[in-house]
Amino acid sequence: MSQDESLALVRRYYEAFNRADWSGMLDCLADDVAHDANQGGRSIGKQAFSRFLGHMERCYREELRDVVVMASADGSRAAAEFMVHGTYLSTDEGLPEAKGQTYTLPAGAFLEVKQGRIARVTTYYNLQDWLRQVGA
Numbered sequence: 001m002s003q004d005e006s007l008a009l010v011r012r013y014y015e016a017f018n019r020a021d022w023s024g025m026l027d028c029l030a031d032d033v034a035h036d037a038n039q040g041g042r043s044i045g046k047q048a049f050s051r052f053l054g055h056m057e058r059c060y061r062e063e064l065r066d067v068v069v070m071a072s073a074d075g076s077r078a079a080a081e082f083m084v085h086g087t088y089l090s091t092d093e094g095l096p097e098a099k100g101q102t103y104t105l106p107a108g109a110f111l112e113v114k115q116g117r118i119a120r121v122t123t124y125y126n127l128q129d130w131l132r133q134v135g136a
Contacts, residue, residue: 001113001115003071003072003074005075006071006072006078006113007071007078009028009113009118010069010071010113011067012024013025014064014069016028018063020057022053022054022057026046026050026053028117028118029119030119031045031046032045033045033046033049033117033118033119033120034119035048035120036120036123037052037123038107038124038127039127058089059089059090059098060089060092061087062087063085064084066082068082076113076114077111080108082107083107084103084107084125085103086102086103087100087101088102088103095134095136096136099135101133103130103133103134105126105130107123109122109123109124
């Protein structure tokens with residue numbers, strides 16, 4: 001996959017996120033996608049990723065703004081940087097009580113692209129900043 005094709009794929013993935021188009025996001029992923037969530041473990045596969053999306057939809061409403069996407073010359077690796085604008089909707093296990101708090105924080109992701117699909121998503125943000133913003 002070329003650099004331009006990888007850039008377009010990753011942009012499509014994040015555009016689907018902002019539309020809450022979970023099937024559109026899943027369509028961008030390899031069947032055996034590896035997902036490394038911030039401060040969490042690794043899950044494998046579209047089914048696990050779909051469960052993650054359901055959990056996120058229940059607990060958070062988020063929009064990614066100022067998305068910048070970069071890719072290696074061969075298109076096999078990509079990165080995205082963005083600002084997360086969110087609302088904490090429902091208490092997530094082990095985290096402070098949700099009361100509709102809003103938050104804005106910088107975040108980023110590293111992605112691996114294989115055979116026209118995203119094969120790995122590794123996301124990072126500052127959890128302590130998020131906790132401070134929601135009143136922990």
